[in-house]
Amino acid sequence: MQFSISSLRITNFRQFYGTQELDFKLDKEKNVIIIYGRNGAGKSNILNAMTWCLYGFEIQRKSNIQNKNELPIVNASALDELKPNGKISAEVVIRLKTKDGPWSIKRRIEWSKNAQGDKNSVADSEKLTVTYPDGNQDITLTGSETQIRINQLLPKALIPFFFIDGEQLRNFFQISTPEQIGQAINYISQMQLVTNAQEHLEWVEEDVRRKVKRTTPKVDKILKDLEFYKEEERTKSGMLHNKNELLNTYLEEKSEIDLFLKEHNSVVIRQLQGKRDLLDNSNQRINERLSRAKVAKNSYLVDIAPFIFLKDTINESHNIIQEKVEKGELPPKIRETFIRELLEKGKCICGNPLIGDARRNLELYREKVSLSELSEIVIIGKNQIEEIFFDIHNFTEKMDEFADEIRELETEFTDNKLQLEEISENLKESNNEEIQRKEDRRTDLEIKIRELEQTIHQETLELESIKKLIKGKKVEYDSELEKDQKNIHLKKKLRLIESAITVLNDTEKEIKDRIREQVQDNASSNFLTLISKNRAFQEVIIHDDYTVEVIHTLGWNAINNLSAGEYLIMGLSFMSALMSISGFKAPVIIDTPLGKEDDIHREYITTNLPKYLKGTQLFLLVTPTEYTEEVENNLKQFLLEENYYKILVNEDHTKSFIKREG
Amino acid sequence: MSTNHYNEPRYVGYSKEVMKYYQTDHVDSWTDSKSTSIFAGKMQKDLFIFAMAVGKYYEKKATEVKNKQNNVSVQAMKDNQKWAVLSIGIEEKGDLFCLKDETPIYSEAEKYAHEGIKIIKSNIDEHSINYPLKLEEILRNILEAKHQ
Numbered sequence: 001m002q003f004s005i006s007s008l009r010i011t012n013f014r015q016f017y018g019t020q021e022l023d024f025k026l027d028k029e030k031n032v033i034i035i036y037g038r039n040g041a042g043k044s045n046i047l048n049a050m051t052w053c054l055y056g057f058e059i060q061r062k063s064n065i066q067n068k069n070e071l072p073i074v075n076a077s078a079l080d081e082l083k084p085n086g087k088i089s090a091e092v093v094i095r096l097k098t099k100d101g102p103w104s105i106k107r108r109i110e111w112s113k114n115a116q117g118d119k120n121s122v123a124d125s126e127k128l129t130v131t132y133p134d135g136n137q138d139i140t141l142t143g144s145e146t147q148i149r150i151n152q153l154l155p156k157a158l159i160p161f162f163f164i165d166g167e168q169l170r171n172f173f174q175i176s177t178p179e180q181i182g183q184a185i186n187y188i189s190q191m192q193l194v195t196n197a198q199e200h201l202e203w204v205e206e207d208v209r210r211k212v213k214r215t216t217p218k219v220d221k222i223l224k225d226l227e228f229y230k231e232e233e234r235t236k237s238g239m240l241h242n243k244n245e246l247l248n249t250y251l252e253e254k255s256e257i258d259l260f261l262k263e264h265n266s267v268v269i270r271q272l273q274g275k276r277d278l279l280d281n282s283n284q285r286i287n288e289r290l291s292r293a294k295v296a297k298n299s300y301l302v303d304i305a306p307f308i309f310l311k312d313t314i315n316e317s318h319n320i321i322q323e324k325v326e327k328g329e330l331p332p333k334i335r336e337t338f339i340r341e342l343l344e345k346g347k348c349i350c351g352n353p354l355i356g357d358a359r360r361n362l363e364l365y366r367e368k369v370s371l372s373e374l375s376e377i378v379i380i381g382k383n384q385i386e387e388i389f390f391d392i393h394n395f396t397e398k399m400d401e402f403a404d405e406i407r408e409l410e411t412e413f414t415d416n417k418l419q420l421e422e423i424s425e426n427l428k429e430s431n432n433e434e435i436q437r438k439e440d441r442r443t444d445l446e447i448k449i450r451e452l453e454q455t456i457h458q459e460t461l462e463l464e465s466i467k468k469l470i471k472g473k474k475v476e477y478d479s480e481l482e483k484d485q486k487n488i489h490l491k492k493k494l495r496l497i498e499s500a501i502t503v504l505n506d507t508e509k510e511i512k513d514r515i516r517e518q519v520q521d522n523a524s525s526n527f528l529t530l531i532s533k534n535r536a537f538q539e540v541i542i543h544d545d546y547t548v549e550v551i552h553t554l555g556w557n558a559i560n561n562l563s564a565g566e567y568l569i570m571g572l573s574f575m576s577a578l579m580s581i582s583g584f585k586a587p588v589i590i591d592t593p594l595g596k597e598d599d600i601h602r603e604y605i606t607t608n609l610p611k612y613l614k615g616t617q618l619f620l621l622v623t624p625t626e627y628t629e630e631v632e633n634n635l636k637q638f639l640l641e642e643n644y645y646k647i648l649v650n651e652d653h654t655k656s657f658i659k660r661e662g
Numbered sequence: 663m664s665t666n667h668y669n670e671p672r673y674v675g676y677s678k679e680v681m682k683y684y685q686t687d688h689v690d691s692w693t694d695s696k697s698t699s700i701f702a703g704k705m706q707k708d709l710f711i712f713a714m715a716v717g718k719y720y721e722k723k724a725t726e727v728k729n730k731q732n733n734v735s736v737q738a739m740k741d742n743q744k745w746a747v748l749s750i751g752i753e754e755k756g757d758l759f760c761l762k763d764e765t766p767i768y769s770e771a772e773k774y775a776h777e778g779i780k781i782i783k784s785n786i787d788e789h790s791i792n793y794p795l796k797l798e799e800i801l802r803n804i805l806e807a808k809h810q
Contacts, residue, residue, distance in 0.1 A: 298700045298794055302708055306715035306746050308801045313718060317752035324758060374761050384745040464696060465689045
């Protein structure tokens with residue numbers, strides 16, 4: 001679905017007092033819309049107004065549950081000015097242009113003031129109205145179906161890729177866990193249909209199994225076991241899901257603390273955190289190398305052990321071969337059949353008859369020749385055995401090499417760990433209470449994360465075991481069914497369902513893999529185009545487990561060492577990759593897109609991003625510090641004068657107004 | 663380098679009793695990459711050769727492998743692994759004629775492997791995650807015994 005926003009009308013929403021109307025001119029080349037306002041003027045509430053109107057929630061608010069003491073959604077000044085027993089409403093109307101014709105989406109909520117002056121929202125007053133074209137007529141919908149219509153326009157799950165907070169985008173790759181990145185990619189994979197089909201088939205499978213006649217006590221028992229394990233699987237999966245969510249929360253909180261320390265105004269704190277980042281990365285790499293070294297050592301042990309166990313046996317067989325070679329009993333390859341033929345014919349190749357001693361000699365030779373047929377393979381075997389001896393001979397040296405490597409890595413890991421503990425102690429001894437508190441919390445989080453990761457690892461293994469048990473029970477069950485002809489039809493049905501589930505699982509994996517690869521390629525190409533130091537980086541990799549790497553020209557992974565500007569560009573590259581792959585062409589709205597950017601990256605973003613999103617409306621909600629003269633000049637070529645708006649605010653910040661500047 | 667072997671079987675097997683250690687989709691699998699065993703990520707043929715060598719070393723051989731599952735591909739074995747098997751045949755027969763028909767040698771290997779698995783199981787039960795260390799010690803001792 002493709003659409004653009006032709007106008008936005010905001011009435012008494014948050015700090016917007018009265019009705020503010022913004023009309024946007026549509027132009028494919030000049031696709032930028034600027035909404036300019038200083039901090040606190042209400043830029044973020046423009047973004048909130050849009051998501052509230054479309055989906056009923058405000059994207060930039062931590063909680064969408066109205067707290068009694070919180071500012072109401074309806075403009076506080078307008079509510080104050082309301083007479084007792086009066087009503088007022090907050091309303092946002094968005095008009096869209098689609099290829100089928102214009103849409104109008106309106107959401108409003110009412111507030112009232114009673115005789116005593118108490119202000120409350122009117123129960124059930126929130127109402128969404130959608131008017132859209134259908135053939136030659138306009139259809140107006142209210143009620144539950146309206147939200148479905150909007151979701152068809154742009155699914156709610158995709159909001160984060162179109163309604164973007166610059167600050168969050170900057171932090172996206174600093175605080176997001178691989179699971180969250182995977183989730184973002186999965187959102188655009190639009191796998192709901194496949195997932196629904198999988199769930200449905202699993203339900204049908206269980207239902208068919210229940211219908212099978214429990215003709216033997218064994219079938220009955222297997223079915224009971226199967227149901228038991230299925231229930232175990234469900235419970236365990238649910239528990240694991242919750243634990244993973246909790247782990248993500250901890251990881252996110254820890255990343256936020258790291259970010260806070262990394263951007264702290266004290267140089268010492270920044271340096272300590274910077275050093276900690278490097279040490280953490282180093283230990284992560286050491287850990288990976290350690291586990292690889294341990295696996296390689298075990299694998300080598302398994303490969304070499306048989307030869308050492310069989311050392312004497314192999315040695316003995318080598319002696320036997322060697323003896324035959326030395327005695328010359330392994331003559332060049334002569335086929336036994338050739339000698340047999342001569343004996344049968346009773347004639348030598350020279351034409352003389354084979355009789356007497358000549359025949360006896362040839363018969364003796366036939367025995368020897370039978371061995372000569374093995375010449376080739378025996379010689380190969382001899383060489384193989386000699387190579388085995390060589391491998392056995394190297395065993396001690398090879399094991400010592402593994403031990404040295406593992407010891408070195410472990411020492412390096414311990415040294416880093418000591419330095420990390422020292423950094424943590426230094427931070428805890430800081431004069432700044434906030435830093436002390438955050439560092440204490442970080443230590444606490446590290447312990448919790450470690451414990452939780454261990455539990456999750458253990459429980460994942462347990463879940464795998466349960467899945468294997470279920471698979472085993474199904475095999476047992478199928479072989480029991482074979483014994484009873486009555487169940488043959490149901491068995492066929494089960495086969496079909498099982499194959500369909502397998503196909504769906506494979507399809508799901510295939511789609512997810514392909515989309516991940518597409519996102520990776522697009523994000524990589526976007527990043528290398530938008531980044532100023534494009535020669536410093538090679539590519540962006542998104543692995544199977546959704547860990548992201550930004551590969552430096554020298555081969556290092558720089559994902560944890562990017563500057564604030566580079567993180568924003570990484571976020572933008574990823575989001576625009578997701579947008580383009582999602583297949584939805586909707587306006588992109590970015591709040592504070594250039595904060596913390598250096599001049600070079602501002603230049604790059606403002607000259608390249610609009611080109612990137614050519615044909616797509618790009619709303620930039622900017623502060624005066626972001627909208628510098630250079631930025632203004634760069635954006636001129638993409639900006640129609642009529643699409644430049646300014647937010648004005650009164651002195652006490654209670655009323656904001658929007659004015660067209662162009 | 664490979665050459666034509668005489669009557670080399672395509673597959674060798676193990677009994678149903680020990681199948682769970684070989685196959686990855688069993689709870690007790692040793693070869694499953696997620697298993698904590700030393701054999702994690704290895705192939706069935708690697709475990710077979712290992713078990714056969716252990717059985718031979720401790721001179722334990724089953725009289726018969728019952729309910730055999732022929733799942734171990736001989737073709738997938740490396741040449742040195744095949745020669746470990748064939749060495750047993752050559753040593754036991756005392757000559758090279760056995761190489762004219764390799765099938766009986768592999769059948770003997772199955773019998774050693776069957777008992778070998780049981781020995782490995784009891785070692786793993788005894789040493790748990792320290793089994794690789796124990797194995798390393800055993801191998802070093804075998805090699806040192808040669809030099810003494």
